[in-house]
Amino acid sequence: MVSRVIPVDTFDLVIFGGTGDLARRKILPALYRRFCSGQMEGDSRIIGAARSDHTAEEFQQLIAEGIKEFDPKAYDAEKVAEFTSHLDYVHVDALGETGWKALAEKVSGDRVRAFYFSVAPSLFGALAERLHTHGMADSNTRIVVEKPFGHDLASARALNQDLAAHFDESQVYRIDHYLGKETVQNLMAVRFGNMLFEPLWNAQYVDHIQITVAETVGVGGRGEYYDKSGAMRDMVQNHLMQLLCLIAMEPPARFEPDAVRDEKLKVIRALEAVPADDIVRGQYSAAGKQPNYLDDVGDPTSRTESFIAMKVKISNWRWAGTPLYLRTGKKLKARTSEIAVVFKQTPHSIFGPESGSHRNILTIRLQPNEGMDLGVTIKEPGPGGMRLVDVPLDMTFAEALGPDAEDVPDAYERLIMDVIRGNQTLFMRGDEVEAAWAWADPIIDGWEQRGDRPMPYDPGSTGPEESMMLMHKDGRRWREIKT
Template structure:
């Protein structure tokens, strides 16, 4: 299968925070890959902006190192020599006047203007104000804002209000890289482009849904930052909430940005408050090879969770009675992100009285985001051979690397796809302001209850599947977590 690349129009992209980690690990290597794929015109401008004083050539040299290290290319790759002239650099004082006139002089009138805020949220307002007041951004410009979008409902509202002073909602692209993953978008295709699943996609046929985002790394190196957020702010309120919405949303009337986001918003507003008995918080302990969370966070009294599991209910006709189980954590057994939809068992088995072995098991659709992106549908078949009706569960596997050939194995990174959507002006895979606020409105009471209780998170061993209490959360419902494995 040959992938189709649709070039974007000519653009000027300014990356604020261009000397930072995200720019060098993801944004610049991603832009290089899109250039090599033929999606970016060779007339485009990519302008780095940061406080560091350096020349265009210095910035290009640093960009080349990043592309070689994180983009998987060789130093002498001819495409690198073709791409680097697109890059330039302007030293900018985000809180002052330095550099803004120079930046304005480099912007072209007929190109699409996009501005990527790869900086701390505290600088969003300063940059937005100076872009507007210096006449660099206009009503057709687009800005990309990185998470966190506030740390609670109050700060999220303040952030939205501040950006709205200078940019309209249709100009603001709140990026969540999970929505740029190929499998996440394929979830919508599987649901809404096939008659097979949608009639079964409800509480009548689905027993429960599990969403797992597991990481093997701890928080060492970013412990002081992470300790102020924790797993629920870092993962549940944004990434996992978006996955939950895509699974549970009603079919939109059209694959249109606001139509899709309207349906996602309805899901968030239908979420029931989560009771304390349905939440487990955990904190990883030290192992033989390293420190535990308390040492990594540099806070021996920390009550911040590195793991959270919860049972979530959605109060609407489609999902009444079907629980959604969410879990995410650091220092777990394997690095994996997946959604498992477990269907109900057949109401009556015709095989139990026929001398069979192997009772029918529930069908299960597993959507794997990482690693090895793909989908897996487990169905029951007869085991080959004589000797009676022996049933066995087998997977119908669609690993993209196998099913789609070399193009499937070399799919665009999430950031590549999302940045190209910004240039196209397509907001479908970006969060709207009211969506962000609704997510915080649901999350805040959970966090506030934890802080008021002053309870410590449950300890769990590094390299395990999480706290024992999380297992009991499922066992109470006569269910089991799927095994965490790479």
Template sequence: MVSRVIPVDPFDLVIFGGTGDLARRKIFPGLYRRFVDGQVPDGCRIVGAARSEMDHAAFREFVGAALAEFIGDSQVPDQVAAFLDIIFYCPIDAKGTSGWADLKALMRDGPVRAFYFSVAPALFGDLAERLHDHGIATPESRIVVEKPFGKNLATAKALNATLAAHFNEAQIYRIDHYLGKETVQNLMAVRFANILFEPLWNSQFVDHVQITVSETVGVGGRGGYYDTSGAMRDMVQNHLMQLLCLIAMEPPNKFEPDAVRDEKLKVIRALDPVAASEIVRGQYRGPKGHTYLDEVENPESGTESYIALKVHVSNWRWKGTPFYLRTGKKLRGRASEIAIMFKEPPHSIFGEGEGWKQNVLVIRLQPDEGMNLRVMIKEPGPGGMRLKDVPLDMSFAEALGADVIIPDAYERLIMDVIRGNQTLFMRGDEVEAAWAWTDPIIQGWRARGDMPAGYDPGTSGPEDALMLLHRDGRRWREIA
């Protein structure tokens, strides 16, 4: 099977923070792959903008080195050379006046103009203001902003107001790379393009839902940022919240931006407050020099590197069905998955003790993107009816063929920006609603003086997290 490439219009894409880590690891390699696949038409121009003083040639060397590191053997020299020909650079002062006239001179009339803010949120307002003051942004221009979208409701509102002073909502693309993952989009296809699951997708048939994002790495070089955020702000408020919305949302009337985002917003607004007894926070320990406290260089830190929550959606479809969310660093394995755990049949004709296990639909986001449905069958052989659960497994890599390369999330999302398609991007009111739910949880544990429980690296997290489900007669799925 060969994936279909849908072309986009010619564009000028400016990447502020063009010498940064995200640009080097994700943005430029992703754009190169889109270029190789023929999705970057003639007449496109990609401009890196940052404080560093360098010319076009030096920046092309920088991008070429990034491709060599993150694309590796799949590079084709002629294609790399052609891609680098459309790369330009502009030294710029985000808070000053230098460089803006040069950037304006690089822009052309006609192509779509997009501006990627791959910088600290504190610079968003300065960039937005100067793009307008210097006549670089047009009414059709688009801006892409990276998380974090504020640190709480007040700062999120302030950030939205800052951006809205210069761009309207249709021009603002708040990027969450989880929504660009192929499996996340397939979650919508599984639900809304098939009759098989949707009749069962409710509290009558679903016992509970587990959403897990586990990492084997620690905070590493992000210690300064992470210690002011923690797992709740860094992961739950955005990534896990978006996955929860896609599972719990009602079918939109159309697959278009506002229809999808309206339904996601309804889910967030239907979330119940979370009681203290339904939250577990943890911090990884370990040998001296490798604990969370050592890595963030703050021996008094009360920031969590792990969090698990029991969440309820109070609406007609989901009332009474718990959603268990967990995410953490330095855990046993690297995995992102959603598990839909179905209820037992109302009556077993095979009697007790016949090995029945729950039907489970598992959507794997990483690694090995795919879906797995566990169902009960008769175990082969004579001697009675013995039941066994087996997987109906679909790995995307195997099911779609070796010729299909699943694109990185950033590739899809950047191309959606150029198309002007906001379906997979968060709207301002959606971000604010998520913070309105998150803030009381954070304020609650601060008011109580709660401290995270310790857990050993390479485990599945704090023991209290196991009890969160055990009290309900349930168990977490194993982190592989």
């Protein structure tokens, strides 16, 4: 099987914050890999824009060093030199007038123009306004904004209004790198491309669904930001919400941006309020010489969660009675992201109680080792009667697709190229973001008003013991977080 690379139209991509960590670590290495694959047309340009005063040559050297540091496997000195020849730089003041005239002159023309806001959200409105003022906000223009998309519903609405004042919704790309993962898109292919699954994808056959995003690292140098956010705002309201929508949404009429996003919006609006008894919050403790959460954020009184688990219900015909259990946290046992669709047991076992309890489980692994497996029940080999055992039908991409799996674009590669193509399917719409905050805000307000304190948990564990009880009280168990 040979991967098909489809070139995109000639473009100018301006990266505000082009010398920042995200640009050097993720965005520009992703563009370099697309360049190496032959997807970028010869005269496409990437223009860094930031407060620091660099020449184009200095910026090119900075990015070449970044590719060598953050993507050493793909680094090739000759290719990097060819790629960086497409890079330019403008010294721009987001809140002033410095550099805007020069930038407007560089991006003039009828080619696709994309502006990546790799800066703090507080600058989004100012950047949008100046792009409009200096004549760079026409029908060929697209803007890309990174999360967080607001801190609550009020700030998300204000941000959407700032962008809408200068750009149509069809020009705004709210990027969530989780939606660019190959396995996330394969989830839609599995659901809607296989007759085997879709008839069973409902409350009649599915017992429950688990979504886990576990990290082994702490908050690190993000302590000041993270303590104002916490796991709920940083992960659940966006990343886990998007996974929930894709797993639970109705089949769209067509695989088109608004058709897909309409169905995702319906899921968010059907989410029930979550009672306090169905939420567990935690903070990681100290371990050896490693600091605890309070030390990492520098606030001994902090009540911000580094872990959260919750039971979520969807009020619609498809999912009534089937709960979804979400959990995410820092300093857990292993780094893993997975969705597990746990099907109900057979209504009657012909093999008797000695055969044990068995379920079919479809597991979608987002990281590491992207892939899927379906647990099926078979007879255990050997004599001695009908003993049953569960085994996985495994589809690890690296094994199933061979060398082609190595050529699968990463999330940023795919999403940036979708921006250039004008395909918004994998990007969040403004009303979708606001609906997610409208669901999350009352949950956050509830524990703040109650004065709830997060439960302590040991680093390297699976979270607070109370999170186990969240499942046990329903007669269920979390899937093991495997190392």
